Amino acid sequence: MTTTARARVPADASRTEGPALSASGLRARRAAERRRSGAVIVLMAPFFALLTTIFLIPVGTAVYLSFFSDDQPGLGFGAERTVFVGLRSYAAVLTDPTFLGGLGTVALYCLIYLPLMVVSALVLALLLDSGAVRLRAFAQLGLFLPHAVPGIIAALIWLYLYTPGISPVIDLFARADITIDFLGIHTVVPSIVNIAVWSNLGYNMVVFYAALQAVPREVIEASVVDGAGPVRTALQVKTPLVRASIVMVAIFTLIWALQLFTEPMLLSQSSPMISSRFSPSMYIYDAAFTRNNYGLAAAASVVLLMCTIALSYGVTRFTGRADAEEAR
Amino acid sequence: MSATDSSLLRPRLIGRATVNVVVAVSVLYTLLPVLWLVLAATKDRDALFSSDLLSLSDFSLVRNLKDLFAMDGGLYGRWYLNSLLYAVLGAAIGALLSVACGYAFDKYRFRHKEKLFGLVLAAVMVPQTVLALPLYLMASEAGLVNTFWAVFIPVLFNPFGVYLGRIFSRGYVPDEVLEAARVDGAGELTTYVRVSLRMLGPGLVTVFLFQLTAIWNNFFLPMVMLSDQDLYPVSLGLYQWNSSASVSPEYYPVVIMGSLLAVLPLILAFVLLQRFWRSGLTAGAVK
Numbered sequence: 001m002t003t004t005a006r007a008r009v010p011a012d013a014s015r016t017e018g019p020a021l022s023a024s025g026l027r028a029r030r031a032a033e034r035r036r037s038g039a040v041i042v043l044m045a046p047f048f049a050l051l052t053t054i055f056l057i058p059v060g061t062a063v064y065l066s067f068f069s070d071d072q073p074g075l076g077f078g079a080e081r082t083v084f085v086g087l088r089s090y091a092a093v094l095t096d097p098t099f100l101g102g103l104g105t106v107a108l109y110c111l112i113y114l115p116l117m118v119v120s121a122l123v124l125a126l127l128l129d130s131g132a133v134r135l136r137a138f139a140q141l142g143l144f145l146p147h148a149v150p151g152i153i154a155a156l157i158w159l160y161l162y163t164p165g166i167s168p169v170i171d172l173f174a175r176a177d178i179t180i181d182f183l184g185i186h187t188v189v190p191s192i193v194n195i196a197v198w199s200n201l202g203y204n205m206v207v208f209y210a211a212l213q214a215v216p217r218e219v220i221e222a223s224v225v226d227g228a229g230p231v232r233t234a235l236q237v238k239t240p241l242v243r244a245s246i247v248m249v250a251i252f253t254l255i256w257a258l259q260l261f262t263e264p265m266l267l268s269q270s271s272p273m274i275s276s277r278f279s280p281s282m283y284i285y286d287a288a289f290t291r292n293n294y295g296l297a298a299a300a301s302v303v304l305l306m307c308t309i310a311l312s313y314g315v316t317r318f319t320g321r322a323d324a325e326e327a328r
Numbered sequence: 329m330s331a332t333d334s335s336l337l338r339p340r341l342i343g344r345a346t347v348n349v350v351v352a353v354s355v356l357y358t359l360l361p362v363l364w365l366v367l368a369a370t371k372d373r374d375a376l377f378s379s380d381l382l383s384l385s386d387f388s389l390v391r392n393l394k395d396l397f398a399m400d401g402g403l404y405g406r407w408y409l410n411s412l413l414y415a416v417l418g419a420a421i422g423a424l425l426s427v428a429c430g431y432a433f434d435k436y437r438f439r440h441k442e443k444l445f446g447l448v449l450a451a452v453m454v455p456q457t458v459l460a461l462p463l464y465l466m467a468s469e470a471g472l473v474n475t476f477w478a479v480f481i482p483v484l485f486n487p488f489g490v491y492l493g494r495i496f497s498r499g500y501v502p503d504e505v506l507e508a509a510r511v512d513g514a515g516e517l518t519t520y521v522r523v524s525l526r527m528l529g530p531g532l533v534t535v536f537l538f539q540l541t542a543i544w545n546n547f548f549l550p551m552v553m554l555s556d557q558d559l560y561p562v563s564l565g566l567y568q569w570n571s572s573a574s575v576s577p578e579y580y581p582v583v584i585m586g587s588l589l590a591v592l593p594l595i596l597a598f599v600l601l602q603r604f605w606r607s608g609l610t611a612g613a614v615k
Binding site: 035050057128145146148156165166168201261269297312 | 352364368425431433454465466482487510515517520547551563567574580583587590591594595597
């Protein structure tokens with residue numbers, strides 16, 4: 001972040017300006033400083049009050065809870081006591097095959113979803129940017145439309161399109177003598193990926209398209225003069241120039257993917273392939289609100305948080321190194 | 329790669345056709361499910377299961393609408409109003425708070441500024457599911473579980489809005505304007521409200537729209553906090569009705585009709601505020 005030059009003077013600068021400044025001028029300047037800090041506090045306090053209550057205290061509470069447990073004294077009589085259990089909840093979470101299974105599911109989901117999403121959104125943006133597309137504004141609006149469909153409703157629409165008897169898609173396949181079970185054991189993760197791609201493709205395409213529009217036209221003209229065809233221009237000239245957007249989209253896609261909850265939660269109403277602990281987020285919900293095991297839920301939350309931080313950091317580092325190599 | 333030589337017209341034409349086919353197929357992929365929703369909303373239950381979508385013989389749009397608002401004593405209308413209240417009011421207040429904070433990050437110098445900003449960015453990354461249990465426990469401590477406030481207060485928090493607010497403030501509000509206002513003797517907050525906020529208008533609308541979408545989509549938090557059906561937003565209500573549909577199929581047409589109506593406000597907002605969010609996307613993406 002750059003800070004623009006401004007005429008403001010730090011509090012101790014009056015000393016260097018010395019005798020040139022009269023006592024009353026100094027006082028006026030001090031008063032201005034005070035007014036400014038007052039303004040900063042008024043402008044920022046409401047948001048930081050929210051940040052504290054909605055973010056800092058809950059994260060702290062989650063970490064705290066993960067080290068404690070409500071132990072019931074023998075036979076369940078008497079008051080519950082909260083006792084320090086150290087890493088016991090973490091051990092329980094990390095050896096729980098349903099939690100590890102959930103992590104595996106999300107890993108598989110990310111492995112399919114992330115490349116598919118970034119590549120298809122980028123390809124569509126490059127195609128729209130190439131100038132060869134008819135009805136460009138209409139195409140963009142059409143692609144963007146699913147972003148205005150709430151996640152739960154996107155999942156509902158696709159659930160019906162996956163349901164035999166209602167779905168015209170399955171009917172079409174049936175006419176060609178193909179039976180497809182979209183919610184079977186091998187198809188359920190790709191089916192969820194499809195819902196996510198459908199929902200977010202247009203949004204990410206618009207992000208890439210906006211970045212491509214900001215690429216200086218001279219750069220593209222230069223590459224055409226050098227004899228590069230449209231495909232080479234797109235892949236070797238334009239794509240590297242929008243890397244910042246690609247990284248941003250990748251990180252946000254990853255963060256959202258790790259939270260996977262809404263779609264499997266809805267599909268689980270109709271598919272026996274989705275258990276109540278299908279993804280880490282569903283595991284947390286199940287542990288906290290079905291099994292009432294707060295320590296376990298908190299430990300699982302902290303593990304999920306750590307995975308998110310590690311992966312975001314990894315993506316930034318990975319692309320940062322690529323940038324450094326490019327610079328050499 | 330085939331179309332490098334402009335004298336070779338044929339490969340170039342083929343390339344152009346391929347490009348258009350790829351884009352057209354993608355647009356069909358995104359549009360057809362929405363079209364299905366519209367068509368399915370006009371069908372009664374039997375026609376829905378016989379899946380002859382294009383026949384207009386059993387057009388029952390009006391009946392489905394009536395059923396939707398009559399089901400379970402008119403719960404759907406209630407949910408719709410709740411969603412509007414959570415989303416419109418929450419996004420309006422949330423956007424004002426975050427943009428004010430982003431503006432302060434851009435225009436003022438103070439100690440630990442970049443550290444505090446780093447904290448804001450960190451908050452963007454934290455999954456909502458991680459915060460849900462502690463928030464539930466805090467709300468239950470404060471006696472707010474199963475009230476309007478349990479959902480409303482957390483949705484006001486929008487750290488990404490602060491990030492956007494800082495970028496917009498740098499782009500839209502020149503420092504000279506602030507200096508001029510100071511020379512004129514205007515107070516800092518007066519300047520913000522009277523001058524800067526007006527210049528930040530498009531940015532404010534963008535943040536509002538993003539937050540509106542997020543709150544309208546919100547599902548996890550209401551599910552954790554609310555047990556009283558009268559407080560549900562549309563998303564949670566439809567989820568619940570859909571889970572009843574496998575037992576009592578009369579819910580299918582109302583769930584589909586309810587989904588269609590729930591999509592409309594966001595589409596309306598996106599179309600009406602189009603020129604604002606486009607600029608917002610650019611600002612968020614390029615930087």
